[in-house]
Amino acid sequence: MTRELWKGNNAIAEAAVRAGCAAYFGYPITPQTELLEYMSARMPQLGRAFVQAESELAAINMVYGAACTGTRVMSSSSSPGVSLMMEGVSYIAGTEIPAVLVDVMRGGPGLGNIAPAQSDYNQIVHGGGHGDYNLIVLAPSSVQESVDLTVLAFDLAEKYRSICVVLLDGSIGQMMEPAEMPPFQPLRTEYPEWAVTGAKDRERRFLSSIYLDPPQEEAANLRMLRRWQEVQANEIRYKTYYMEDAKFAVIGFGSSGRVALTAVRAARAEGIPVGLLRPITLNPFPEKVVEDLAKQVEGILVVEMNSGQMLEDIRRIAKGAAPVEFFARLGGIVPLPDEVLDEIRRLAKGPLTLEGHPRDRWLARMGTLN
Amino acid sequence: MDTQEEVIVYARPDSLTKTNTHYCPGCTHGVAHHLIAEVIDEMGLRERTIGVASVGCSVFAYNYMNFDFVQAPHGRAPAMATGVKRVFPDKVVLTYQGDGDLASIGMAEIVHAAARGENISVFFLNNANYGMTGGQMAPTTLPGQKTTSSPSGRDVETQGYPIRASELLATLDGASYVVRRSLHDPKNIRLAKKAIRTAFEVQLRGLGFSMVELLSTCPTNWEMTPQNSLKWLEEHMIPYYPLGDYKVNPAVAEIKG
Structure with missing residues (x-):
């Protein structure tokens, strides 16, 4: 592959496509919108799923549904939109399924502005949604690194059944730099043993984040924490x-x-x-x-x-x-x-x-x- | 003596698990579950169906339906179903939602799923209150109806008017099949079952969004006997929520024959 001039948001989208992202759900918000626009053309071209949702709330829950099938799925947004996604983020974390989320941060709080900022650090790194959970958070500083970390995000999300967030600011999303695209990975044709795919020749499965019995919820929390210890031991970059x-x-x-x-x-x-x-x-x-x-x-x-x-x-x-x-x-x-x-x-x-x-x-x- | 072969005319559908439900005595959720399971059995869809449970009394629907299920945040079942269906267009995807879930917190998600013509089937249980949390006012609570959060009866001046979800969704071009049925007597239960079957037929033929609204009872929170609640449904709910077909696109009319 040769190096080409790529805009950050477009580069992340193409990297996701090449990483085998089978479904994308999003909502327009500056300074992230080019990512959604790119996907709106690219995903149907490849016969993959693209939906412009009615809100970020709906988009993250579409991601939730698609993630339950065990396929590679992502969404992207910017700070105020990510706030709206926090409900789904907590549910996806609680269901222990993989998904990739890109947050192209802008100035805040509130509506703020559309200029670059890093003020979602606490929301993404230290929580934001309810309950005990951890997200894997990758912070690129260039377009090339955004490409590389987007591919890594899918791998890490899958490996640890976790949400992996690519956290960048609006300037990286908007700037153009030379970048080399990763090779094309084939789409998955086999689904993990936990995925909901229709109960054909096997017991039914269900995926949820509900553990009404407190000892079971505690066990789930401990399981997630132990998995997080593995992430801490292996994935620091x-x-x-x-x-x-x-x-x-x-x-x-x-x-x-x-x-x-x-x-x-x-x-x-x-x-x-x-x-x-x-x-x-x-x-x-x-x-x-x-x-x-x-x-x-x-x-x-x-x-x-x-x-x-x-x-x-x-x-x-x-x-x-x-x-x-x-x-x-x-x-x-x-x-x-x-x-x-x-x-x-x-x-x-x-x-x-x-x-x-x-x-x-x-x-x-x-x-x-x- | 002549021996006659034993013929089973009624049994628990394969699509229902052998679990006791948590539903209150007299509640019609059990009837709705049974009808959906019967239709899925009869159409041979069990192995390719993925259900989306919602938040409310039916939050545990996945415990009772013997096929793959996911469980959505409050109101988001149509969005989650969209995610599942777009990845697996060949699977049969259903949501099972109550009136607080669908017509209040999830209004945006249901409207846009219908507007997109999302090829899913929605089963919408309307019992005019929030059952799971103990009988609060729902968007479907009738004018004057007493609930724990409208203790003097729903005052439309301050608490607004009920939402007729079927009529509302029927205005959308993406909605192919939107009907309201009731579960208050055997005749209507049979009609409800036919509508559930049609909804799945619509999905199998890729005709887009289908929804069957099922008027239901909530004896515990209505503080009535099961029998009286069936009567209350007939006398009070049906006049406000008339039974009928609100949207049947011409291609669907052909299926119905």
């Missing part, structure tokens, strides 16, 4: 840059991580010994890596496009082993490399403290910005 000799570390995911990398390179050119950790799986989170990194460096800078949702995880994991600072732009604004470079210079210059909260210090600095 991240990338580090210039960390070998680093005295300072920047941590950022998705577009923030990508912007931070430019800033880290510029800081290195100035002689500042700084490196970058870019978590790729946000759930399970690369906790051990952050723990070790906190012991290695003199200071950590967390960069996000939200008010510090991942920051709280970093602080919890770092356990005060290194001072943590924070920088973010909100409301749909992507931080500039120069802004992050200034923050790295400030980090390297010190003095740093373990006192107080990094968000408060950042907010105070933002006062002079706005």
Whole structure:
């Protein structure tokens, strides 16, 4: 395959098609809509299922139904639409069946705007729907990585009978970059032993998330937790840059991580010994890596496009082993490399403290910005 | 002495499991389950049928129907059925929904499934209240009807008017077969069974959305004996929810003969 110029949303759609996605259900919402539009042409062309649902609520429940057949199925949306999907997400998680969901995040809360943001981190990584469940969350920082992680998302969802979310911000969905498409995988012709396919020559099956008897519900919760432990043991993914000799570390995911990398390179050119950790799986989170990194460096800078949702995880994991600072732009604004470079210079210059909260210090600095 | 061969004229359908249901004495859910199971047996559809249970008293329908089932969130059965049917167009997909599920929280899903002409069969049990949660006002509760959330009787000034789901859905081009039947006496039960059969015929021929509304009783929450509740259904529900065929597209009329 050669590299071609792809728009992020379209690239994810084509990657899903090639990963053997047999059914897509969605609803238009900016900045994700091209994904749905692409599927509306591509899926029928291949004789596969496409429905533009009446709402995200209906779309996720169509996904739920299709997922019960054991086929590869996905939906995509953006922040407000994903909020509406949380009912179905909880049910699918509780039924322990695989599905892929793409969230192309935009500014919020509420209707917010249609510019890039990372403020669905808590909703996706720490829950959002009711009940105890975990989603596998993959955060790409480029169009190519979005393609690769979309294919991986189908594999992981199937392997762990879980929802796998590809979590990106609107800028990756909207930007065009060269990307190489994966090979075509054939559609499934055999269905897993739990799937609902019609009770031919076997006992009937039913799939539900209801366990009216509390001990049974507890057993289901424990089963899901043990499966999650397997995910934690096997599926943590991240990338580090210039960390070998680093005295300072920047941590950022998705577009923030990508912007931070430019800033880290510029800081290195100035002689500042700084490196970058870019978590790729946000759930399970690369906790051990952050723990070790906190012991290695003199200071950590967390960069996000939200008010510090991942920051709280970093602080919890770092356990005060290194001072943590924070920088973010909100409301749909992507931080500039120069802004992050200034923050790295400030980090390297010190003095740093373990006192107080990094968000408060950042907010105070933002006062002079706005 | 002459021996006569024993002939079974009535038995539990294969499509029903040998389980005692949780339904209250006198409730017509059992009748509806039985009719659907009989028709599925008679048409030989059991091994290719996938049911979608809803939320409400029929949440456990999957325990009683002896074929593959999934269980939808409240109101979302038509969306879930859409997902199943679009992956497996050759399977027979049914939803079994109550009036709170279909006509209140799931109104968007049922309207759009019908509008799309989704090739599924919907069995809609209308008993004029929320049974599972203990008899609250439903979108189908009659004007003046007392429930636990309309204790002085449904006041249409503040609580609005009942929704006639069959009439509403019949306006949609995608709906092929929409009828209302009742389960209050043997004659009407037979007519209901015929309609259930027609609904499956519509689906098998790919004619699109079919729905059979079944007027049903809820003796426990209506606080009536089973016998009185059948009478109440006949005297109060049927005048508000007239029995009849609301949408029969010409191709379906041919099946009915």
